[in-house]
Amino acid sequence: MEWERVLARCDGCGACESRCPNDIPRRLFNVLATSGWFEEALSVASDCTVCGLCERLCPHNIPYTEVIIDLRREEPTPEAVRRVRRTGTPYGRKLADESEPLQGDGVAILGCTIRSRPEWLRRVIEIVRRAGLATLGENEPCCMNFARKRGEEVPEETVQRWCSLFNDFDTVVVFCPGCYDFCVEVLDERPLYYAEIAEFDGIPEGAAYKSPCHLVRHGVDDHVLERLPDVELPPRRHRCCGGGALVRGPSESTVRAYERLGKPVLTPCPMCVTTLEGVIDVRPLWDHVVDLSR
Secondary structure, eight states: HHHHHHHTTTTOOOHHHHHHHOOHHHHHHHHHHHTOOHHHHHHHTOOOOOOOHHHHOOOOOOOHHHHHHHHHHSSSOOOHHHHHHSSSSSOOOOOOOOOOOOOOOOOOOOOOOGOOOHHHHHHHHHHHHHOOOBOOOOOOOOOOHHHHTTTTTOHHHHHHHHHHHHHHHSSSEEHHHHHHHHHHIIOOOOEEEEGGSEEEEOOOTEEEEEEOHHHTTTHHHHHHHHHHHBBBBBOGGGGGOOTTTTTOOOOOHHHHHHHHHOOOOOEHHHHHHHHHHHTOOOGGGGGGEEEOOO
């Protein structure tokens, strides 16, 4: 597609910049890209996580995620992408609980981030076992959604493995927003996200909540919030942790937004926890899951 013509629809209103969690100068990006200076445009957008929040406010429906992903196809393949092709996970090793694979009519896909940390894996396996869901252990496929956001093609074998989950099980429950995003955008399937069917207990009084950007964009986050007691939300502009698409770092404005709240922050997203821990008091929401109701 001729992105110069698409980006030329921009009238410089700045709505996209008001939502961006990583403070990407979209208007400068547009000027550079419409002038054909794509390398320079990508440079100013290097911290873009392709969360899609800018598109929700753009009055001219400029598909920024498609533009960024397409332009990134010309960049060198990141090491994490080469690693997932070799090992099946961007972390180099995919953990499995000794009790796996679990059996069930429905299947739970925990995701590579949870499977990279033993303490998270043990806790989530408890939840999944109680709900009677199957797991795949080390055979669980990586969605490679982060690679797709970097302009890389997802192998057809990976796509088919995911398709088989929806054919072989009556329910697919995912614990990673990236996996959810992949299922919707690549497979045209809607799995269940664990937090939208969870029963919670022990939520700290007055806690804040961090909404994962993929769940916001696909309309799932409101279902999660309906199941939680009163939690405080920061300005919607800060819905993305800034850690997707291999950026792996929150913007200063995102950190300040949560620091001002001065409260523990709960999130149902493992990547949000990974990105924000050590910077703010962020905690995984699955620690408060009592059961999953399908």
